[in-house]
Amino acid sequence: MNTRRRNRLVAIVFVLGGTAVTAALVLTALDENINLFYPPERVVGGEAPAGVTIRAGGMVADGSVEHDDSGLGVSFVLTDYQGSDFVVRYVGILPDLFREGQGILVTGELDDERVFQASQVLAKHDENYMPPELAGIAEAESSTPPDPHAGAP
Amino acid sequence: MSRLGAFVHRLGSPRWFFDMTKPWLAGLAIIGIALLIVGTVWGLVFAPEDYQQGNSFRIIYVHVPTAHLAEALYLAMGVAGVVLLVWRMKLADMFIAVTAPVGMAITGVALLTGAIWGKPTWGAWWVWDARTTSVLVLFFLYLGLMVLREAIPGRERAGRAVAVLAIVGTVNVPIIKYSVDWWLTLHQPSSFSLTEQPTMPVEMWLPLLVNVIGFYCSVAAVVLAGLRNEILERESDTVWVRDWLQRAQSGSGS
Numbered sequence: 001m002n003t004r005r006r007n008r009l010v011a012i013v014f015v016l017g018g019t020a021v022t023a024a025l026v027l028t029a030l031d032e033n034i035n036l037f038y039p040p041e042r043v044v045g046g047e048a049p050a051g052v053t054i055r056a057g058g059m060v061a062d063g064s065v066e067h068d069d070s071g072l073g074v075s076f077v078l079t080d081y082q083g084s085d086f087v088v089r090y091v092g093i094l095p096d097l098f099r100e101g102q103g104i105l106v107t108g109e110l111d112d113e114r115v116f117q118a119s120q121v122l123a124k125h126d127e128n129y130m131p132p133e134l135a136g137i138a139e140a141e142s143s144t145p146p147d148p149h150a151g152a153p
Numbered sequence: 154m155s156r157l158g159a160f161v162h163r164l165g166s167p168r169w170f171f172d173m174t175k176p177w178l179a180g181l182a183i184i185g186i187a188l189l190i191v192g193t194v195w196g197l198v199f200a201p202e203d204y205q206q207g208n209s210f211r212i213i214y215v216h217v218p219t220a221h222l223a224e225a226l227y228l229a230m231g232v233a234g235v236v237l238l239v240w241r242m243k244l245a246d247m248f249i250a251v252t253a254p255v256g257m258a259i260t261g262v263a264l265l266t267g268a269i270w271g272k273p274t275w276g277a278w279w280v281w282d283a284r285t286t287s288v289l290v291l292f293f294l295y296l297g298l299m300v301l302r303e304a305i306p307g308r309e310r311a312g313r314a315v316a317v318l319a320i321v322g323t324v325n326v327p328i329i330k331y332s333v334d335w336w337l338t339l340h341q342p343s344s345f346s347l348t349e350q351p352t353m354p355v356e357m358w359l360p361l362l363v364n365v366i367g368f369y370c371s372v373a374a375v376v377l378a379g380l381r382n383e384i385l386e387r388e389s390d391t392v393w394v395r396d397w398l399q400r401a402q403s404g405s406g407s
Contacts, residue, residue, distance in 0.1 A: 008239045012320060019321045023328065027335075035337040036282040057337065095276035097205055105275075105339055122276045127341040129210055129353035131201030 037105050040084040043116070050110040057105040057124065061085055065100060078104060078116075090118040097123035165242050167384045168393050174377055181374035188367030196360035203357075209273045214361055216266040217345045218368035219259050223291060224326050226256040226372070230298070231323035234316035244380075246312040247387065249319055250302060251379035255372060257295035264288060275339060283332035284340035287325060294322040 058078030
């Protein structure tokens, strides 16, 4: 390779490297802000601010869903299966994928009792797909709670 | 000169490339369309439905291939940008010029199918998480490449400026890929990878593989056709193009 071409290649490598480092620094600085939501640990730990609109996520705890006797009101517990969980209160239509054990994102604010008053509920899907027959088998086989890192928010 | 060296050297000649790729075009197009028909019918009709999402998961057969391609095409343009800036190969500039609109269209399809899938699955058309936002940035990068080319007078200068943007923009590709691992996002981690255990059973995964290859071949055919067109246009004042045109005209029997 002649000198001019090598110099151009070196210049490109430097520009690309510089851009990559800049992007890495910016993204690291923004770190927490790029996360779309607060995990249960940080809601319980008090890092999530009360009284302002935030997003939080977790898995719907088994047996925690309580529908109001009348109306669309519902309350449920979001958990990370590792000891952190908080109560969510929502009035509205739940997404089709909402069910116990499902990853859920809620938008809203924490009130004074640190109950999450949600204005929007989104379902988070994991990367696993299977036919209904197989899902039945998988459910029967596994009695352990799902791995909170596999597809959990 | 080594054989590879000779090949690269000849690649610098648009005429040689034009003559060489003629038989590839039909082959790529036929294989691509055939695979797309097989994969799409298989995926939409015969693959089992998902245990949670039901039939709406089937949009994966368009969404995943286009999302993959959107990133791959950008990386290819970045490589072409390096080739243009270092070796001043005209063909690399033509490749970037032809690929940018194709890549933007493919990224648009990925965003659109993602939104259509997001509504029933997540409950929202759009969410500003790291994955969706970085793909939107990719869309605007493609758009930027096209706008920049038009904004700068002089083909050579425009080409170099575009190449720089193509190279710098590749930084976004690993951010897209790893966004779902680095940050908390609503978007799930990758479902499709050739190097890792599939996240779905074979009867769902195979049609996806067929469609991924089908999309790659079809888009390669589109880019190649565009590239051959671009060669004719840019070399239109050369003797060989005029000869080719004459032969093409008399060959068509008019």
